[in-house]
Amino acid sequence: MAQVTLAKAINAGLRRAMEQDPKVLLMGEDIGKLGGVFRVTEGLQKDFGPDRVIDTPLAESGIIGTALGLALRGYRPVCEIQFDGFVFPAFDQITTQVAKFRARSLGTVRMPMVIRIPFGGGIGAVEHHSESPETLFAHTAGLRVMACSNPLDGYWMIQQAIASDDPVIFFEPKRRYWEKAELDLPATEPAAPFDRARIVRPGTDLTLAAHGPMVRTCLDAAKAAEAEGRSLEVVDLRSISPLDTDAVAESVGRTGRLVVVHEAPVFLGLGAELAAKITERCFYRLESPVLRVGGFHTPYPPSRIEEVYLPDLDRVLEAVDRAFAF
Amino acid sequence: MTGRRAVEKSTTPTPASGSTKRAPQGRGTRRTPGLDDEPELIQLLTPAGERIDHPDYPLEVTPQEARSLYRDLVLVRRVDAEGTALQRQGELGLWASLLGQEAAQIGSGRALRPDDFAFPTYREHGVAWCKGVPPVNLLGMFRGVNNGGWDPNENNFNLYTIVIGSQALHAVGYAMGIQRDGADSAVIAYFGDGASSQGDVLESFVFGASYNAPVVFFCQNNQWAISEPVERQFRVPLYKRAAGFGFPGVRVDGNDVLACLAVTRAALAHARSGQGPMLIEAYTYRMGAHTTSDDPTKYRSDEEVESWREKDPIQRLRAYLDKQDLADAEFYAEVDREADELAAQIRAACLALPDPSPTSMFDHVYADAHAQITEERAFLADYLAGFDGQEG
Numbered sequence: 001m002a003q004v005t006l007a008k009a010i011n012a013g014l015r016r017a018m019e020q021d022p023k024v025l026l027m028g029e030d031i032g033k034l035g036g037v038f039r040v041t042e043g044l045q046k047d048f049g050p051d052r053v054i055d056t057p058l059a060e061s062g063i064i065g066t067a068l069g070l071a072l073r074g075y076r077p078v079c080e081i082q083f084d085g086f087v088f089p090a091f092d093q094i095t096t097q098v099a100k101f102r103a104r105s106l107g108t109v110r111m112p113m114v115i116r117i118p119f120g121g122g123i124g125a126v127e128h129h130s131e132s133p134e135t136l137f138a139h140t141a142g143l144r145v146m147a148c149s150n151p152l153d154g155y156w157m158i159q160q161a162i163a164s165d166d167p168v169i170f171f172e173p174k175r176r177y178w179e180k181a182e183l184d185l186p187a188t189e190p191a192a193p194f195d196r197a198r199i200v201r202p203g204t205d206l207t208l209a210a211h212g213p214m215v216r217t218c219l220d221a222a223k224a225a226e227a228e229g230r231s232l233e234v235v236d237l238r239s240i241s242p243l244d245t246d247a248v249a250e251s252v253g254r255t256g257r258l259v260v261v262h263e264a265p266v267f268l269g270l271g272a273e274l275a276a277k278i279t280e281r282c283f284y285r286l287e288s289p290v291l292r293v294g295g296f297h298t299p300y301p302p303s304r305i306e307e308v309y310l311p312d313l314d315r316v317l318e319a320v321d322r323a324f325a326f
Numbered sequence: 327m328t329g330r331r332a333v334e335k336s337t338t339p340t341p342a343s344g345s346t347k348r349a350p351q352g353r354g355t356r357r358t359p360g361l362d363d364e365p366e367l368i369q370l371l372t373p374a375g376e377r378i379d380h381p382d383y384p385l386e387v388t389p390q391e392a393r394s395l396y397r398d399l400v401l402v403r404r405v406d407a408e409g410t411a412l413q414r415q416g417e418l419g420l421w422a423s424l425l426g427q428e429a430a431q432i433g434s435g436r437a438l439r440p441d442d443f444a445f446p447t448y449r450e451h452g453v454a455w456c457k458g459v460p461p462v463n464l465l466g467m468f469r470g471v472n473n474g475g476w477d478p479n480e481n482n483f484n485l486y487t488i489v490i491g492s493q494a495l496h497a498v499g500y501a502m503g504i505q506r507d508g509a510d511s512a513v514i515a516y517f518g519d520g521a522s523s524q525g526d527v528l529e530s531f532v533f534g535a536s537y538n539a540p541v542v543f544f545c546q547n548n549q550w551a552i553s554e555p556v557e558r559q560f561r562v563p564l565y566k567r568a569a570g571f572g573f574p575g576v577r578v579d580g581n582d583v584l585a586c587l588a589v590t591r592a593a594l595a596h597a598r599s600g601q602g603p604m605l606i607e608a609y610t611y612r613m614g615a616h617t618t619s620d621d622p623t624k625y626r627s628d629e630e631v632e633s634w635r636e637k638d639p640i641q642r643l644r645a646y647l648d649k650q651d652l653a654d655a656e657f658y659a660e661v662d663r664e665a666d667e668l669a670a671q672i673r674a675a676c677l678a679l680p681d682p683s684p685t686s687m688f689d690h691v692y693a694d695a696h697a698q699i700t701e702e703r704a705f706l707a708d709y710l711a712g713f714d715g716q717e718g
C-alpha cells in the first residue's frame with residue numbers, strides 16, 4: 001500500500017487504460033511534456049509517444065470535434081479541458097454533436113469519448129478557473145456525467161469511463177488533486193460500478209448527498225455533527241447523469257432527512273432535481289423538506305471571497321440544523 | 327500613403343525559403359524544414375542598436391520621443407517585476423509577466439490615439455500603460471479582489487480577457503460600431519500565438535474582412551502557448567494567414583520598439599482610411615514563465631531563452647540612444663529613480679486594495695432589481711450575521 005494523490009491515481013488509471021487498449025488516445029493542451037497544468041498526464045507522453053498523448057492546438061472546439069472523428073474511426077479519445085471555464089468553446093460540439101451521435105445513427109455508432117474537466121473552486125484562481133458546470137451537461141441527453149471525489153474512485157472511474165461506449169464528461173475536483181489515500185495499485189478493486197452512488201459514511205439521522213469536492217466537506221461536517229450527537233450519513237453521488245436516486249431514496253428511507261450539497265449555484269442545480277425526486281419517492285418518510293446548500297446566483301466571485309460562495313462545514317451544518325428544526 | 331503601400335507589399339506572398347537560409351537561433355530542432363523560413367522581420371533598429379530604414383515604414387522620432395519610449399519600456403518592465411514580486415510575496419494570487427514583450431506593447435500602444443480602443447488579453451500591462459490605465463487597476467483580478475474592475479470606456483482599454491481569443495470578436499464588433507458612427511478611430515485586438523488557433527480568432531478575421539472593419543489584429547508571437555510551441559498552432563508563419571482572409575499581414579520584429587510603432591501606425595492609418603483590417607505579427611519572446619504558476623524548464627531549453635536575451639528590447643533602444651548620443655547617465659539615473667518610485671506606488675496601492683465585502687458578489691450582476699439576487703443576498707447577510715460576536 002502506498003499513499004497516492006488523486007492526481008496520481010487518475011494518472012495511473014489513464015496509464016492502465018492505455019496499456020490495455022491501444023485505441024485509447026489522450027488529447028489536450030499542454031498534456032505532453034508539461035504533463036498538463038495539474039500534471040495529471042505526467043510521464044505519459046514519454047512512455048506512449050506523441051501519437052497517443054497528443055498535444056493539441058489551443059482550440060477546445062477543435063479538440064472535441066476531432067475527437068468525435070477519431071471515435072468514429074474506432075479510437076477512444078480521452079480529452080483534457082484545461083479548466084472548467086474553458087469547456088465552453090467546445091460546448092457546441094459536445095452538446096449538439098457528441099451527445100446526439102448515437103441516437104441519430106439509430107445506435108449504429110458508438111461514441112466512446114471521455115472529456116476530463118478539472119472543476120470547482122477553492123484554489124484562489126482568477127475567473128473562469130473555478131466553475132462547476134456539471135448540470136449544463138447533465139441537462140443534455142446522451143452524455144454521461146460523473147465526478148470522482150477520492151483517489152480510489154479517480155483510479156477506477158476514469159478506467160470505467162474510458163471503457164464505456166457512451167461519451168462521458170468526467171469531472172475531477174481540482175482542489176482535491178493533492179489529497180491522498182492508501183492505495184494498492186493496480187490490485188485494488190473498484191468501489192462500485194461507475195454509475196452508482198456510494199455511502200461513504202453511514203449514519204442514522206440525516207443524509208448528506210454530494211459529489212466531487214463537496215464529499216470531503218460533507219465528511220468533515222458529519223464528523224463535526226457527531227460531536228454534537230447527530231449521526232449523518234454521507235452519500236457520494238459519483239454519477240450525476242444518470243443520477244442514482246435509488247441509493248439516495250434508500251438512504252433517506254432510513255434517515256428521514258436530506259441535505260444536498262454542491263458548489264454549483266443552487267438555482268436549477270442538481271439539488272433541485274434530487275429534492276424533487278426524493279420528495280416524490282419519500283414523501284411520507286421525510287421529517288423535513290429537502291434542503292440545498294450551494295453556490296449563489298452570481299458569477300463565481302473573486303478569490304478573496306470565494307470561501308463565502310463555496311459551501312463549507314458551517315454552511316452544511318447550518319442547513320442540517322434547519323432540517324432538524326422542522 | 328503608408329497604409330496603401332503596406333498593403334501592396336505585404337500581400338505579396340513571400341517565396342518559400344531555400345536551404346541557404348539559416349534557421350532562427352536556438353529553434354532549429356523544432357522547425358519543419360522548408361516550411362518555416364528565417365523570419366522576415368520589419369526592423370528599424372538592429373539588435374545592436376543600429377538605426378535602419380524600411381521603405382514601407384518610414385519613421386521620424388525626435389530625440390525626445392526616443393527617450394520617452396525608453397522611459398516607457400523601463401517603467402513597464404518595472405511594473406511587471408513588481409507584479410511578479412508581489413505574487414511571490416503572497417500579495418497576488420497570480421501574475422502574467424510581460425518580460426521580453428515590452429517593445430511590442432509600447433510600440434503598438436504608443437501608436438494608438440486616445441479614441442482608439444484596445445482589446446487586450448491578460449498580459450497587456452504595457453498597452454494599459456500607454457492608454458493611461460492606472461497600474462493598480464491591473465492588480466485587482468490577479469489579487470482576487472475583483473474579476474476585472476475598471477470601466478473599459480474610461481481609457482478605451484477593455485477589461486482583461488482570460489478565455490483565449492474571445493476578445494478578437496469583440497474588437498471587430500466595436501470596430502463595426504465605429505464604422506456605423508462614421509468616426510475615424512480604429513480598434514486594436516491583442517492576442518497570442520496560441521490564440522490564433524481558436525475559432526473565435528479565425529471568425530474575427532472573417533467578420534473583420536467581410537465588413538472591412540477598422541481593426542488591427544496584433545498578435546504577439548512570443549513563441550509559446552504555455553508549453554506548446556508555435557509549430558503546434560501553425561505551419562505557415564502567422565502573418566501570412568491574413569492573405570487567405572483577404573487582408574494584409576506583416577511580421578515585425580517585436581523586440582524593436584521603433585518598428586512596432588511604425589508598423590502599428592501604418593496599420594491604424596490603413597484601418598482609419600476605410601481599407602479594413604490588417605494583421606501584425608510581432609515576433610518576440612516570453613522571457614519568463616507563462617504565469618507565476620508555470621514551470622517553463624519542463625518544456626524549453628535555457629539555450630533558447632539565452633539566445634533571446636541578446637535581443638532584449640530595452641538594451642537595444644539604449645544602445646541606439648548611446649550611439650546617437652541622445653541620452654546621458656543623468657537621464658538613465660532619472661528613469662531608474664522614476665521606476666523605483668512607480669514600483670513603490672504600485673506596492674502601496676496593491677496592499678491598500680481592500681478585500682471585497684462578502685455580499686459584494688451580488689452587486690452589479692443585473693441592471694434592474696432581480697428577485698433571486700435579492701433573496702440570496704438576504705440569506706447570506708443573515709447567515710453571516712449569525713457569526714457576529716463569535717470567535718473567528
Ligand SMILES: Cc1ncc(C[n+]2csc(CCOP(=O)(O)OP(=O)(O)O)c2C)c(N)n1
Nearest residue numbers: 082086488489490518519520521550551552
Ligand atoms: C479557451 C481557453 N483555453 C485554455 C486556456 C488556458 N490558457 C491560458 S493562457 C494559455 C496559453 C495562451 O497562449 P498564447 O495565446 O500564445 O498567449 P500568451 O499567454 O503566450 O501570451 C492557455 C492554454 C484559456 N485561458 N482559455
